[in-house]
Amino acid sequence: MFDKKQRFVSEIFAHNKRNLLGYLKRRVGPDDASDLLQETFVRVLRHDQFDTIVDPAAFLKQIAINLTRDFARRRKVEASYLKFGDPPENAPSDDARLNGHIDADDESRVLRDAFNTLPPRRCEVLALHLHENLSLDEIARRLDISDRMVRKHLSLALRSCRTALRNSSD
Numbered sequence: 001m002f003d004k005k006q007r008f009v010s011e012i013f014a015h016n017k018r019n020l021l022g023y024l025k026r027r028v029g030p031d032d033a034s035d036l037l038q039e040t041f042v043r044v045l046r047h048d049q050f051d052t053i054v055d056p057a058a059f060l061k062q063i064a065i066n067l068t069r070d071f072a073r074r075r076k077v078e079a080s081y082l083k084f085g086d087p088p089e090n091a092p093s094d095d096a097r098l099n100g101h102i103d104a105d106d107e108s109r110v111l112r113d114a115f116n117t118l119p120p121r122r123c124e125v126l127a128l129h130l131h132e133n134l135s136l137d138e139i140a141r142r143l144d145i146s147d148r149m150v151r152k153h154l155s156l157a158l159r160s161c162r163t164a165l166r167n168s169s170d
Contacts, residue, residue, distance in 0.1 A: 004051075009044055012056040019057075020064050027068040029141040036067045043067075075138060106168065114164035118157055121145075125153040 020040060024033035040063045053059045115123060124143065128134045134142070140150045 005045070008051075008056075009041060012044070012060060013041055016057055016060050020060055023061070024064060024068065028071050030144050031141055032071065036064065036071060039067055040064050107165065110164050110168040111161055114161045118160060122153045122157045122160075125150055126157040129154055 017037070021033055021037050024036045027033075028036060040060060043063050044060065047053075115126065118126065121143070125139055128139045128142065129136070136147060136150045136154070140147045143150070
């Protein structure tokens, strides 16, 4: 029985390893993907009724999806208790105001235009930080770049947006 299970897991591992690793890298980054891939196959080995699995690829994918969800929840809890560094040096304070006055629609348009003119990586860092509310450390892991580069991209993106707003209020 164990030999049959071992052969089964070896076969599905050989056929699905590359696709699963690619999926996991996209979801959690290259640093943690191999650990989650290993955990996926450990869970398959622990599965008692392996011979009832109709679609092994779908079964593996569902395990990987569940592991990425668990991973994201764990990171969120960790982030709430741990601080991964200071915010970028040039980040505006919450109460920062522009000298000039522009209405909300104009401000949105100006910011959208400024966002669209950012280089792709800078745009991606800003979007992950603002829209997905990821920490700088999470962004670095997801994009496979250093914390320092994340800070630099974010700082320059914010500077561009502030400049665009200042210029529009003049």
